[in-house]
Amino acid sequence: MADSSTPGVDPAADPKPSAVEVAKIASHYLRGDIPQELADGTPGFGKASIQLLKNHGTYQQDDREARTKSADGKKSARQISFMVRTRIPGGKLTAGQMLAEIDLGDECGNGTVRLTTRQGVQHHGIVKGDLQATIRRINEIQLSTLAACGDVERNVMCCPAPIHDSPVRGEMMAMAERLAMHLAPRTRAYHEIWLTDDATGEKTLAGGGPDGHEVEPIYGPTYLPRKFKTAFGLPEDNCVDIYANDLGFLAVHDGATIRGYNVLAGGGMGVTPSAAKTFPALAKRLGFVPPEDVLDVAVAIVKVQRDFGNRSDRKVARLKYTIHNLGLETFRAKVEEYFGKPLAPCHPADVHGFDDHIGWFPQGDGRFFYGLNVENGRIHDTGDFRLKTALRRILTDIRPGVRITAHQSLLFTDLHAADRVRIAEILHAHGVKTSEEISTLRRWSMACVALPTCGLAVAESERVLPGLIDSLEPEVAKLGLSGDAFTLRMTGCPNACARPYNCDIGIVGRTAGKYTMFLGGRLLGDRLNTEYKDLVPFEHLCAEVTAVLACYKAERQSGETLGDFCHRKGVDGVRAWSDAWLAGGRGHRA
Numbered sequence: 001m002a003d004s005s006t007p008g009v010d011p012a013a014d015p016k017p018s019a020v021e022v023a024k025i026a027s028h029y030l031r032g033d034i035p036q037e038l039a040d041g042t043p044g045f046g047k048a049s050i051q052l053l054k055n056h057g058t059y060q061q062d063d064r065e066a067r068t069k070s071a072d073g074k075k076s077a078r079q080i081s082f083m084v085r086t087r088i089p090g091g092k093l094t095a096g097q098m099l100a101e102i103d104l105g106d107e108c109g110n111g112t113v114r115l116t117t118r119q120g121v122q123h124h125g126i127v128k129g130d131l132q133a134t135i136r137r138i139n140e141i142q143l144s145t146l147a148a149c150g151d152v153e154r155n156v157m158c159c160p161a162p163i164h165d166s167p168v169r170g171e172m173m174a175m176a177e178r179l180a181m182h183l184a185p186r187t188r189a190y191h192e193i194w195l196t197d198d199a200t201g202e203k204t205l206a207g208g209g210p211d212g213h214e215v216e217p218i219y220g221p222t223y224l225p226r227k228f229k230t231a232f233g234l235p236e237d238n239c240v241d242i243y244a245n246d247l248g249f250l251a252v253h254d255g256a257t258i259r260g261y262n263v264l265a266g267g268g269m270g271v272t273p274s275a276a277k278t279f280p281a282l283a284k285r286l287g288f289v290p291p292e293d294v295l296d297v298a299v300a301i302v303k304v305q306r307d308f309g310n311r312s313d314r315k316v317a318r319l320k321y322t323i324h325n326l327g328l329e330t331f332r333a334k335v336e337e338y339f340g341k342p343l344a345p346c347h348p349a350d351v352h353g354f355d356d357h358i359g360w361f362p363q364g365d366g367r368f369f370y371g372l373n374v375e376n377g378r379i380h381d382t383g384d385f386r387l388k389t390a391l392r393r394i395l396t397d398i399r400p401g402v403r404i405t406a407h408q409s410l411l412f413t414d415l416h417a418a419d420r421v422r423i424a425e426i427l428h429a430h431g432v433k434t435s436e437e438i439s440t441l442r443r444w445s446m447a448c449v450a451l452p453t454c455g456l457a458v459a460e461s462e463r464v465l466p467g468l469i470d471s472l473e474p475e476v477a478k479l480g481l482s483g484d485a486f487t488l489r490m491t492g493c494p495n496a497c498a499r500p501y502n503c504d505i506g507i508v509g510r511t512a513g514k515y516t517m518f519l520g521g522r523l524l525g526d527r528l529n530t531e532y533k534d535l536v537p538f539e540h541l542c543a544e545v546t547a548v549l550a551c552y553k554a555e556r557q558s559g560e561t562l563g564d565f566c567h568r569k570g571v572d573g574v575r576a577w578s579d580a581w582l583a584g585g586r587g588h589r590a
Contacts, residue, residue: 021311023048024151024222029187029215030055038193043128044080055152055223056190057145058131059083061124065452082126083453084109084134085148089180090158090173090232091119091404093143095395098402100141102379102388102395108134112388115377117446117498118155118229119404120148124453135194146190151224153183153302157231157240160403161357162413165364168234168253175249175294176232182295183230183302185223186216218299218306225309226317228302229268231406232261236353240406241525243267243282243351244499246319247301249294252347260290262346265301265331266323269496272315273510280501280528281320284328285350286335287343300338308334354523356407358435358443360420369403369413370423373435376447376462377408383431390430394423407446440485441476442469444523446499450492450509457492459509464538465490471542479546479553486562487523488545490515502528504563505545513538519548519571522563529563532571547578550586 017025023032032052037045045053050060062078086101093101101121105113110125126134135145148155158176163169216223232249233242242248248264267283289297301319308326310317323331336342358371374387381388394400394412401413412423424434435443448454450461468490476482487503494516500506502525506518514535521529536544548566551574556565566574 016312018312018314019047020051020151020314021222021225023051027052029189029221030185030223031187031189031193034189035193038128038132044078045128052150055147055150055185056194057085057087057135057148057150058126059085059149061453061455063125063452064455080128081110081124081453082128082131084123084126084131084138084145085116086121086138086143086145087148087155087180088120088143088404089156089177091160091406092173092177093402093404095399095402097141097143099392099395100137102392104134104137105379108137112378112380114449115374115379115404115408115410116155117377117406117408117448119157119160119406120155121404122449124449132194139195145194147184149227151226151228152185152219153180153224153228153230155229156180156183157229157245157406159232159234159237159239160405160411161237161239161355161361162363162369162401162403162411163361166256168251168256168258171258171291172232172234172251175291179230179295179298183218183298185219218302220306222306222311224302224306225311226314226319228305228319230298233351234353235349235351237355238351238353238525239355239357241499241502243526244269244502245283246305247298248283250349250351252288252349258291260288260347261294262349263287263289263297263301263343265335266320268318268320269499269501270318271494271496271501273494275315278315279320280496281324282502282526282528284323285346286328286332288345288347289343293339297335297339297343300335300340303338304331304334351524351526354525356409356443357405357411358407358409363413367413368415368417368420369411370415370420371405371435372410372412372427373438373443374409375442375445375466378462385432386430387432390426390432393426393430397426398422407444439469439473439476440483441473441488442466444485445469445488445490447490448492448497454492456495457509458511459492459513459515460538461490461492461498461509468538468541472545475542475546476549479549481549481553484562485523487521499525500529502526504529504561504566505548507541510535515541517541517544519566519574520563522561522567527563527567529566530571532575543582544578547581547586548574550581551577 034049062080066079108126108130109123114122156176158173229245230247231240231242231245233240245267249261252259263286264283265286269280272278305319309322379388403411447461447465450457488505489498489500489503490507491498491500492509500508502521508516510516516534517532518529519532552565
């Protein structure tokens with residue numbers, strides 16, 4: 001068994017360690033020059049600090065549309081700001097915490113709040129001078145930004161549905177929260193930099209967690225080679241897309257008791273188009289553990305990735321590449337070595353259901369929860385659409401519990417039957433449709449932020465998907481498919497933050513105004529899709545998607561989902577049929 005105190009691999013021992021690795025080893029446990037640069041009066045940070053800051057929960061960004069020419073007319077002057085992400089295990093928070101997040105978006109951010117695909121909260125447009133105050137205020141409401149980003153375990157996901165007639169979901173959420181705390185970085189750098197009170201010099205602990213330690217017992221001084229994502233899910237409800245995670249725990253239960261978890265490892269969506277060595281991957285079934293072994297096996301897997309992951313080339317540094325390079329059996333043997341005992345074979349249980357929890361549901365304790373669809377996770381007031389104000393009213397007047405879903409939406413929990421009418425009244429008074437009033441197509445769509453703030457985006461996503469859905473809704477209705485549930489996800493680049501590679505229809509930004517379409521994944525999230533068409537202009541997407549749906553309507557088998565149909569027929573067959581349909585004038589191109 002490997003020594004539990006084994007430090008992370010020294011990047012000096014790896015060939016040509018990446019610049020990020022050099023920055024981490026020189027950082028003295030994520031401190032680096034952040035404290036000095038935070039107070040230097042400039043709008044941004046140096047290259048090394050930009051990378052270290054991610055581990056503290058913030059990305060340096062700039063509004064690419066607000067760039068201006070400098071005095072010499074040659075260089076582009078960037079309007080630097082920061083995105084700050086709150087780490088919220090299982091997406092579980094209180095009405096007061098959600099209100100505070102909304103207020104923070106107004107006072108320090110760009111006036112909006114964004115719910116993430118990993119059940120967190122993001123603030124955009126924060127200037128450097130407000131960065132420390134923003135992070136401190138998030139900690140004051142017993143939340144944290146520590147490890148919301150960076151080369152560490154990120155926000156641990158879990159099915160958020162508060163169903164209490166069985167203890168299974170509550171036990172699973174409690175385990176997710178335990179693991180999130182166990183794998184949180186323990187360096188005191190976070191507390192020293194962000195949480196020191198200027199007047200008293202006292203330090204506040206993040207999220208009420210335990211005191212930190214100078215040495216990281218799990219991560220070592222170099223932390224992980226790349227980001228690491230974990231999710232807890234159920235066979236009958238894979239709402240967290242468990243196969244898209246580095247590490248997944250699939251609960252095996254009898255309805256009343258969790259017998260253990262199937263351990264899945266090696267999922268990840270990101271791809272670099274210019275690097276053929278990169279690929280999306282679904283997690284592989286590794287073994288079965290009883291509940292009491294969850295923390296230990298998670299640590300073992302993290303340590304194997306720490307010691308064997310690629311620290312020279314960040315493009316291939318995720319766990320999926322470590323498993324690919326070692327081979328699954330060798331990887332499993334290493335995990336067992338670090339774990340200290342063999343892994344039992346996986347239980348036959350696997351994912352067979354998916355619920356986004358949108359709408360009204362009994363909790364099993366006499367109360368109800370309501371899933372409110374939040375399009376692309378963006379909470380804002382624009383014209384007559386005043387979602388932010390409506391949420392403030394609901395959170396203030398009704399004081400429900402709050403959960404964030406993996407589809408960027410909100411659950412209001414612990415509601416009474418009478419709250420049903422009240423919530424609908426508040427939403428309608430502010431120009432917001434109830435979940436029951438939106439189309440199935442819109443409900444199952446999802447987009448990443450993309451332009452103008454994401455530095456990796458090559459095409460639009462969040463800002464254009466609602467318009468695409470507007471165009472598709474009447475076409476879907478004409479085909480008689482308005483009631484069919486299928487996932488449509490759009491990203492502004494192949495890094496795939498909205499998980500487009502395992503859904504029914506994936507639309508991935510390829511270059512300015514053009515996209516790659518993927519087909520044949522499915523709502524269950526346990527199958528990758530296949531490239532269908534490349535370099536599709538945005539203005540052609542509605543016709544192209546409509547043609548695919550027309551093919552599905554014409555040739556599907558009884559009970560067959562869109563993803564299963566495309567997988568059975570094959571992308572070549574769908575393409576031939578759809579192109580003939582479009583050529584016959586049944587579709588239209590702008």
